[in-house]
Amino acid sequence: MKILVTGFTPFDNHERNPSLDILHSLPDVLDVAEIIKQPLPTEFERGAQLVTSAIDKHQPEFVLNIGQSDGRSGITPELVAVNLDDARMPDNIGAQPKNQVIHADGETEYFSNLPIKTIVRNIRDLGLASFISTSAGSYVCNHVMYEVQYLMHKKYPNMKSGFIHVPSNYSDNDSTPTMALDDEVDGIKIALLTMLYHLDDNITLDHPYD
DSSP states (O other): OEEEEEEEOOOTTOSOOHHHHHHHHSOSEETTEEEEEEEEOSOHHHHHHHHHHHHHHHOOSEEEEEEEOTTOOSBEEBOEEESOBOOSSOOTTSOOOOSBOSOTTSOSEEEOOSOHHHHHHHHHHTTOOBOOBSOOOSSHHHHHHHHHHHHHHHHOTTOEEEEEEEOBSOOSSTTSOBOOHHHHHHHHHHHHHHHHHOOOOOOOOSSTTO
């Protein structure tokens, strides 16, 4: 069993990216699964190329992309990726697509097929903040999530994939929500184990989108 996990390099003048910190902190083996770790640059084209190449090379049963979302206070699995690049700022090599379709032959949106409600429940059971996000934005995170979903639907229909945003794990001011790296790593481990063993998402959270 293989799980491909990705994290992004720092961007927008950040010193670190918690998704990359988490990636480096994950074990190489988690229960029955080999964890394949793929760092991604925060770049539209190259980020997508690296993750799709890693999927073709390793043929994982699961893919989990992780990204940073400043301002969020919890670990947030994404519900959907949209077929749109509309960058509010340039990526790390200066690309800033505006109102641009990612794939002309792709669906308007692709929904994660991970058990995201169960992931949220199990992370909350650890005492950590977690909720489902209904928007991955229109920057590099959404682009990578969409590219993986597109590839899955076109080529790997049995693969399970999705995206999780995490808060910053440090802050230069008191107004930015943060979460300790150890807690973020524990939350992602629970998400990975849930992907492996809890594929049934037919549960109801009191407020799943809060």
